[in-house]
Amino acid sequence: MSDINSQRRQFLKTSLGAAAVAIAPGMLLFDTAHGKTEAASSKVRWGMLVDTTQCKQGCNDCVTACNKENGLSGGTKATDSQWIRKIEIKDIGSGIETSLPMMCQHCEHPPCVDVCPTTASFKRADGIVLVDRHRCIGCRYCMMACPYKARSFVHEELFDQKPDVPRGKGTVEACNMCVHRIDNGQLPACAEACQNKAILFGDLNDANSEIAKKIHSVASVQIRADLRLNPGIRYQGI
Amino acid sequence: MKLLVSLLLCLCIPAVWAAEANTPPLDIGKGGQCVRDPQWMRKNHMHLLIHQRDETVRKGIRDDQVSLKNCVECHASLKDDSVVARDDSFCVGCHRYEAVKIDCFECHASKRKAALVKKDDK
Numbered sequence: 001m002s003d004i005n006s007q008r009r010q011f012l013k014t015s016l017g018a019a020a021v022a023i024a025p026g027m028l029l030f031d032t033a034h035g036k037t038e039a040a041s042s043k044v045r046w047g048m049l050v051d052t053t054q055c056k057q058g059c060n061d062c063v064t065a066c067n068k069e070n071g072l073s074g075g076t077k078a079t080d081s082q083w084i085r086k087i088e089i090k091d092i093g094s095g096i097e098t099s100l101p102m103m104c105q106h107c108e109h110p111p112c113v114d115v116c117p118t119t120a121s122f123k124r125a126d127g128i129v130l131v132d133r134h135r136c137i138g139c140r141y142c143m144m145a146c147p148y149k150a151r152s153f154v155h156e157e158l159f160d161q162k163p164d165v166p167r168g169k170g171t172v173e174a175c176n177m178c179v180h181r182i183d184n185g186q187l188p189a190c191a192e193a194c195q196n197k198a199i200l201f202g203d204l205n206d207a208n209s210e211i212a213k214k215i216h217s218v219a220s221v222q223i224r225a226d227l228r229l230n231p232g233i234r235y236q237g238i
Numbered sequence: 239m240k241l242l243v244s245l246l247l248c249l250c251i252p253a254v255w256a257a258e259a260n261t262p263p264l265d266i267g268k269g270g271q272c273v274r275d276p277q278w279m280r281k282n283h284m285h286l287l288i289h290q291r292d293e294t295v296r297k298g299i300r301d302d303q304v305s306l307k308n309c310v311e312c313h314a315s316l317k318d319d320s321v322v323a324r325d326d327s328f329c330v331g332c333h334r335y336e337a338v339k340i341d342c343f344e345c346h347a348s349k350r351k352a353a354l355v356k357k358d359d360k
Contacts, residue, residue, distance in 0.1 A: 035303065036300040039293075039297040122296060125297070133345060134291055160354060163307045163346075183298055
């Protein structure tokens with residue numbers, strides 16, 4: 001083999017080695033990147049079907065579970081944050097009493113998003129309506145716009161928030177359908193806590209999901225359907 | 239050549255000393271390097287955090303490696319589980335030195351998850 005050839009070989013080997021060394025850290029980073037790295041998909045629409053016939057009067061399990069999961073105080077004063085609350089309704093004619101949980105209805109056309117001056121209120125691709133507190137200026141237009149009174153304003157400084165649920169003074173907040181749990185493949189805390197399985201959570205767009213099948217087979221309504229907001233939360237038995 | 243090398247050494251060593259002397263004392267918790275080298279992170283961590291916060295909140299991309307939660311998980315002090323509790327805590331040490339206010343922890347948890355779970359159980 002000629003001298004030039006062997007030198008050339010040596011040169012190629014060295015440069016290959018150098019290239020490998022240069023690329024390796026990047027590959028390593030790529031390999032070790034973990035967590036959920038794909039974005040929420042617009043093919044999915046998360047929703048809930050609440051069976052009010054199974055919702056017990058006086059039972060507060062969903063509310064307690066929500067408070068615990070999200071680090072809420074559990075107070076019910078006008079200035080306390082309530083992401084989900086129990087409502088008792090009575091039909092005057094028949095005297096029938098019904099109990100149901102009320103929270104953010106995760107509308108397809110959310111009025112809170114329409115009115116937000118900083119686009120802090122937004123709808124994620126998978127239909128969950130959220131507040132981006134990095135942008136929220138605390139003007140509370142969304143609270144006025146919401147027909148379901150679903151949103152709360154944080155009036156006081158907070159301490160020891162949950163690592164998964166950052167919350168802070170001067171911003172508006174509401175039920176986020178436990179978005180951190182959904183992204184992790186878990187059920188929202190209220191759906192998991194309900195002993196009577198009155199809250200059915202799932203993908204409304206997936207024809208094979210339990211919730212989609214039930215919506216197509218059992219009569220259910222959206223609250224204030226006349227507003228044509230197409231909420232993702234439906235109620236059965238009212 | 240030798241002269242040049244010794245001259246360079248004379249110039250560099252005090253510079254390194256000075257840099258060391260000027261850095262505030264930091265409690266780095268468990269520490270370790272997972273994203274980039276410390277010098278790069280000192281300069282650029284805020285860009286990573288601001289980029290990732292929008293990715294996570296608005297798109298739902300939860301990359302553990304660059305999440306604030308995971309930074310706290312490793313860098314919280316081993317003594318008090320916090321990144322902001324004391325003057326030499328991981329975030330406070332430098333931010334006080336540079337006089338840059340951090341408002342992350344008005345909303346975000348400044349303690350590692352294990353510490354908060356313990357508190358919940360009590």
